[in-house]
Amino acid sequence: MHRIDVHHHLIPSAYRERLAAHGIAAAGGRELPDWSPEGSLEVMDRAGIATAILSVSTPGTGFLADPGEASRLARDLNDETASLIAAHPDRFGFFATLPMPDVDAAASEARRALDELHADGVVLLANARGTYLGEAGQEQLFSVLDERRATVFIHPADLPAPAVTGIPPFAADFLLDTTRAAYLLVSNGIRRRYPNIRFILSHAGGFVPYASHRMAVAIAGESGRSPLDVLDDFSSFYFDTALSASSAALPSLLAFADPGHVLFGSDWPFAPEAAVQYFAAGLDTYTAHDADLGRRIERENALALFPRLGTATAIATPSLPNRIRGAVTRTVMRGVTRLAAGA
Structure with missing residues (x-):
């Protein structure tokens, strides 16, 4: 097992009840979906994941209208997750939850989580209660994160608009939500003013790799900047492979992104195990003739961001039934992805 999974969710019981x-x-x-630490570890063993960096997915704390309640929930979630990491330091890391859109409270919790709980970074939703990451008025938070050279995992949320009947938000709207946040971070100069923040975009960046030139022309027209400079800002993001390691998406992503900025992601448990194995097999198939690229995406790029994960002790061999089930599943899924790639 060697993979480092930067897109892996937890749903604590108290949070589910809330x-x-x-x-x-x-x-x-x-x-x-159902979630437990034990369930995560079992799936990780079968998928060859050595370490997963846990994060709370949408809605985060955004369902709470009262800023004080949201701040307390973020604090409780981070304390509980830090305790889980302390119990499994070799298998889990975590991105701390911040109570956006309250910028002051988010900055305060970022300081606490990074300085005291030693979180591996923070998770920020692309929009929180309709306020997008990168909008005006967020400088205090970005300053705190930049000072700490923090890693920020950007995860989509439901769009601040009614869903379209027949299109589940996770299938298409999530990709637009991430793209909107990335656009604002670039167009409003956040990427330039806070160069020490490492932003990871979920799901291969939404539409960013494929629409980057179009967006660069739009931003250049508004700002007078060179489109090439704008493209540099877009390509400075990191991108995870969650639900995106296909024969169609990977070539486009790697044609745009720095190969050192592509990270393995699973999106478990919101992505069921079959989907995790399918896209992991897609990555295996794509990198079969470039072992160095495979190692970088699956582990080495993440270690550059999270060097503490490289000091983990050897991980115990999974149980024989888990190894057999994982091997069979990977073999089947690789066959499926090869057929899909050749279709």
Whole structure:
């Protein structure tokens, strides 16, 4: 097992109960899946994942209208997750939850989580209660993150608009949500003013790699900057492979992104194990003739961001049934992806 998974969610029981009390049983159009630390570890063993960096997915704290409640929930989530990491330091890291759109509270919790809890970074939703990451008024938070050379994992949320009947938000709207945040971070100069922040975009960056030239021309027209400079800002992002390691998406992503900025991601448990294995097999198939690229995406690029993960002790060999099940699943999924690539 060698993979480092930067896109792996947790759903603590207390958080699930808090969501249920507000009538929330789904996220992104998907019913909240079952989750436990033991379940994560079993899937990780079968998928060859040595370490997963945990994060709370949408809606984060954004379902709470009261800023004080949101801040307390973020604090509770981070304390609980830090305790879990302390119990499994070789298998888990975590991105701390911040109570956006309250910038002051988010900056304060970022300081606490990074300085005291030793979080590996923070997770920020592309939009929180309709306020997009990168909008005006967020300088205090970005200053705190830049001073600490923090890694920021950007995860999509439901768009601040009604969903379209027949299109679950996770299938298409999530990609637009991430793209909107990336656009604002570039167009409003955040990438330039805070160069020490390492931003990871979920799901291969949404539409960023494929629409980057179009967006660069738009921003250049508004700002007078060179489109090439704008493209440099877009390509400075990091990108995970969650639900995106296909024969169609990977060539486009790697034609745009720095190969050192592409990271393995699974999106478990919102992506079921079959999907995790399918896209992991897609990555294996794509990198079969470039072992160095495969090692970089699956582990080495993440170690450059999170060097503490390289000091983990040897991981115990999974149980024989887990190894057999994982091997069979990977073999089947690789066959499926090869057929799809050749179709």
